[in-house]
Amino acid sequence: MENEVARQFLLPTPQDSKLFMVGVKRGHEKLIVTKIMSKAIAEAREGNDIGIESAMTTGSKEIIFVEGRSEPKVKAALGGINNVYMRKIKLVPLGQMTEVLNVARRAKKPLREGQWVRLKRGVYKGDLAKVLEMVDGGSKALVQLVPRLDLTLMGLNAIERRSKSTGRPPQRLFSAAEVQKLPGGRNYLSRRDMEGVRFYDGQKFDFFENNYFDANGFLLKVVGVATQVDDEEIEPRIEELMMFKGESEKGQAFEEDGKLSGAFGESSALSRLAMAAGNLKTESGAAATFSRGDRVQAVSGDLANLVGTVARVDPISQLVYVSADNKDVTMDVAFQAEQLAKLIVSGDHVKVIGGRYTGETGTVVSVDVLEGERVALIVSDLSYGRQMAVSIAQLKVTPEVAQGLNRLQGYEVNDLVALGHNEVGIIIQVLREQVVVLDTTNDVREFRPEELRGKMNHMSTKRPGLGADRVSLRPGDQIYVEKGPEKRRSGTILHIYRNKLFIHDKHRTQNNGVFTAKAAECRLYGQNAASRQKASINDILSMQSRRMPSKNQEWRGKSVKIRKGKLKGFLGVVVEENDNTVKVELHARHQKVTMDKKFVRLVSEKRGDRERSAGSHVPSTPLPDALGATPGLGVTPAILGGQTPALGMGMGVTPMADTGSTPGYWQVTRSEQLDLPGSTTSSTPGPYGESDDGWHTSNSSGGSTPLTGGHTPVSSEAGSTPSLHTPTSEYSVDGDAASAAEWAVAGIMARNLNTGFEGRIMAVDGDNVTLAYDEGTSNDVPLSQVEKVVPKLGDQVQVIAGRNKDLKGQLVEIDEKNFGCLKLPNVDGMYKLVEMKFLAKLP
Structure with a gap:
């Protein structure tokens, strides 16, 4: 007491000199104090008083302290000294003057293995880490923490990273498999051992971007203890501890019996979780809140261990009246709230009514007494196995199941979100800080909003899926899964991504009733099944509208x-x-x-050379005058039959228009727009007299229009309607008269008209073909005695003529115009339309 009174007399009083805080240029603090001292010595030699008592620096940046009687005298003493900011002179309050010279001295405890710490610098500032080993005599430490990586910046230099960085990356365990899936990811990933550490002596680790990662995806980093580690009053959050729970290196893990072994000592996992969550004591030390119907047990007093049910609570006297289970006690017993504890046992379904997890529900798996407080370990209903340690006083037994939140930072339940490179998932639940996502493999994972890469809901309407019966599937349709892992399940389509369907089954609660299946494994049923036709050619064309430019x-x-x-x-x-x-x-x-x-x-045109309008010319042989035409001296080409030329030959003919086309011209226009065989726009006029062989096109029925005056058509046949006796070739393509054997191509299926057997054409030799049959025999058959096999739906086919010749695919549809729809192999969603007469069946 006497020492304390003596210290009070040493404190500054209003009559003492005042202390002023002066702003100075950064890095010149000590130099300016030295100049003030030199100035004071020089003034004292001349018998002058500088007006201040002292000047000092305490190590603070851009600040020095000057002791003087008044501010004008301090400014006069600092006059003529460079790098002093006169406008930044402030008076230090009297009560804070002693704190300026207080020196905080403490002996920093050395770190120990297994201790929890937080980092103080860099991108991992504030992140929880676990000390694995002390390095370099204790000056450095090997720590384990959850990495923060932005895989979108992989392979970029420092300047490019700064320009494209979107901020601090979220915490996420490292996955070597995910890096290998990225373009060029294998070039940046390797396996190395850590030098200079004993904890993982002789082990190999994933080495990526100058960092080491263990088998569980944690980052291993050597940091300086003095500058990068904060070990004071570290209280890990329960979410942080749960990240380290699955870690199993050297026995430092949560074992099956609920004990945490290794460097942490023999403390229960429940104790560790409870202390981390800060729930060992009720809020502000208040007694638990009781309500009528609560099961309680007396924990102190004369009736300790009495079990009963709360009958009523007196709000004035704060007494709790309990109806005892013991039949010998006929009256309600009054207790102080501090004498009772809620009776919670393993298996009870409870709701948290206070603390950090307020509103969540779950099932109690164990109860323990820690530091005089009963704590329950609860498995949450909302987060699929996430554990919570909550005081018994903050629980209430109830059958209610929490529904969770509907929105978190713009993300809602049932949103389709991007998870990574070509990886998507659907949000099935929203938690307080995370969202639960079901991916395309039916795996459930938790993500923070900043880990997601945006919504993908628009992908569902961009391209419909095709079911098992080739019927288009759209969001909202009722489907039935016919095969696959989810066989015999049914539900409503929520989203479609490529060939995957995200389906909701209202009869199941697992994963909120959501599961995924391939579109080809599902069949449409319900209200839409009766009215919706098969996926028509128009539906398929709508998928490829971007690939088909208009005229x-x-x-x-x-x-x-x-x-x-x-x-x-x-x-x-x-x-x-x-x-x-x-x-x-x-x-x-x-x-x-x-x-x-x-x-x-x-801009690519030469000066004066104008671009012709769309449809005014075609890439055919030009015909500027009759004498220079190829061939036939300017006559009307026989291949056009008798119709008006569709697109002209560059000689002033009427260009193609949207209406008023010559009869028989519709097929030409349609085939040109769809890039199909049969178009005459790219043909070269056939030779004079080509129709003498008796083969003509059957596309037109109108009269011919002469190209120029003074020329006579080739013959009457060129401008007349073909008679019944005029043979026509169904295989003439692109304006070229084809021979009868044009369809005979090696590799397709043909039928022997003599025997009726089908075989594969192995070779074509003039007028003979070699057929190979299923039983292994083969023979030569005249071409006149064979015919091609007409393909059916589902057959593998080949285009035998036209601009798509030799194209192969699967025949998935035939329309009323006798056009076949081919699904091309190895190209997702790519289809082609070809006339059926140009298709041949493949074996």
């Missing part, structure tokens, strides 16, 4: 130059095209303008 899209994507108007000379790219106008996105301005086609030209 007014010849300029789209090309660079043009404006020739007239205020924007003359500007360059741009055509983003939209109509019959007479184009919309151009200018290079020099972030602007789109609509211009008449005659006011723009392609």
